Amino acid sequence: MITAQTQVDHYYEMLVEKNSQYEGIFYVGVKTTGVFCRPTCPAKKPLKKNCEFFDDAQEALLAAYRPCKRCKPLSAPSYLTEDVQRLVDAVEANPERKWTDKDFSSLAIHPNTARRQFKKYFGMTFIEYSRSRRLGLAFKHIRQGEPLIDAQLEAGFDSGNGFRDAFAKIMGDLPSNSKEKTILYSSWLETKLGAMLAISDHARLYLLEFVDRRGLETEIMVLRKRLNASIIPQQTSIIQQLAAELTEYFNGQRTTFTIPLAMIGSPFQQQVWQQLQQMKAGETYSYKQLAQAIGNEKACRAVANANGKNQLSILIPCHRVINSDGTPAAMAVV
Structure with a gap:
């Protein structure tokens, strides 16, 4: 049986080996430096306890990690165009900045070029990338229990309403005191029967549903209301274990599951x-x-x-x- 810990152990082994076959399979966040890297990064390898593994770059960004300058995890296997590299460098120079189409003129880049090329390389637009970096910084401050106004300003949101709107798109309704909220984590899983959404904390799974199910939004709203919960897009060890067991299940290698469940109901x-x-x-x-x-x-x-x-x-x-x-x-x- 593949457990979440087994997967972490395996990814760490591949990281130490700098195994190029795992390019695009995972990214590693280094807790001690705050950067995230490719599996083949030439930098000295961190201790396993200081590593967090992510399926894609956006998850690492939302967890408040910044791209490594040595292995450039946001670069595609082929070299980035000059325009795209300039945009990445601009965000990293000031991750709190809120970018608009007007700002591209200062970099001599057309907005359509920024959208098209960023989407091609990273699967997300430049605006989505810069927003992820800003919200990732906000999440970091809030998880550390700092005042919301500090998180808002550090993330480059001058308007409280703007910050709340952006925050709510991912985390749900923003609490007046984040310590009163239950924090849950969500992740998109691809299966042979279609895409599924998983929501968990660090101990149990709360929801697993096909994303095209009618009424899914209502299910999520009810869950958030019952638990006074906010939801962050991030993989937990529970969701990693779930992904492995679902793969085995759909491949006919498993008939039962070992995931601890939170069954919220009467x-x-x-x-x-x-x-x-x-x-x-x-x-x-x-x-x-x-x-x-x-x-x-x-x-x-x-x-x-x-x-x-x-x-x-x-x-x-x-x-x-x-x-x-x-x-x-x-x-x-x-």
């Missing part, structure tokens, strides 16, 4: 979800059978409602519950 809903977790691979229930299994045969409608409220797709196999309407009969409950 006692009845949790009872239904716990029963679903007892199902064997390939087994299905009708709503009636599921109600019988929890000892309440008349609760079919409530069972169906609980099934629909499941926020942990695949791991709690609500997709195996079928209607008693002429479809193939479910296997007997064991």
Whole structure:
């Protein structure tokens, strides 16, 4: 079984080896220096305990790391154009600066060139890159418990409203005191059945859902409200473990999961979800059978409602519950 720690160990081994085959697979943030690097960076390797691994550069930026000047992690395998390199250097010279189209004239670069070339190399626009750097700095200050006004000014936001709007797009509603908020972390996962969104803290998984599911925004809003939570786009060890186990599951190498789950719901809903977790691979229930299994045969409608409220797709196999309407009969409950 591939665990989150196993993946960290493997990535660290590849980092020490400077294995070029892992270019683009991960980036490493070095806690002691505040920079993030490619796997092949020629700099002296940090201790494992001082490393954080990220799937892409934007995650590292939002975690408040800046690009390494030696390995240039924002450079594509081929050399950057002069215009793109000039833009990267300009942001790093003043990461708190808020860029607009008018500012490009000072660099003798056309705004359309900045958007097109940045998107080509990095998968995000120049404005998205500079905003990620600014918000990453803000997240760092807030996680350290500093006053919000300091985070706002350090991130280059003169307007409190502007800062709150930018912050809310990623973290959710901004608290008046960030220490009163629960901080959750989200990450986009690609699977054989489509893209999924995972949300966790550092101990448990709270949500796993396909991004095209109708009502996903409502699910996230309900989760944030129940937990008084804000959500930061960042991978945790829980999400890294989840990604590895999902890969094994979809490759037919795994039938059960070991991810610790946070099942947020009523006692009845949790009872239904716990029963679903007892199902064997390939087994299905009708709503009636599921109600019988929890000892309440008349609760079919409530069972169906609980099934629909499941926020942990695949791991709690609500997709195996079928209607008693002429479809193939479910296997007997064991």
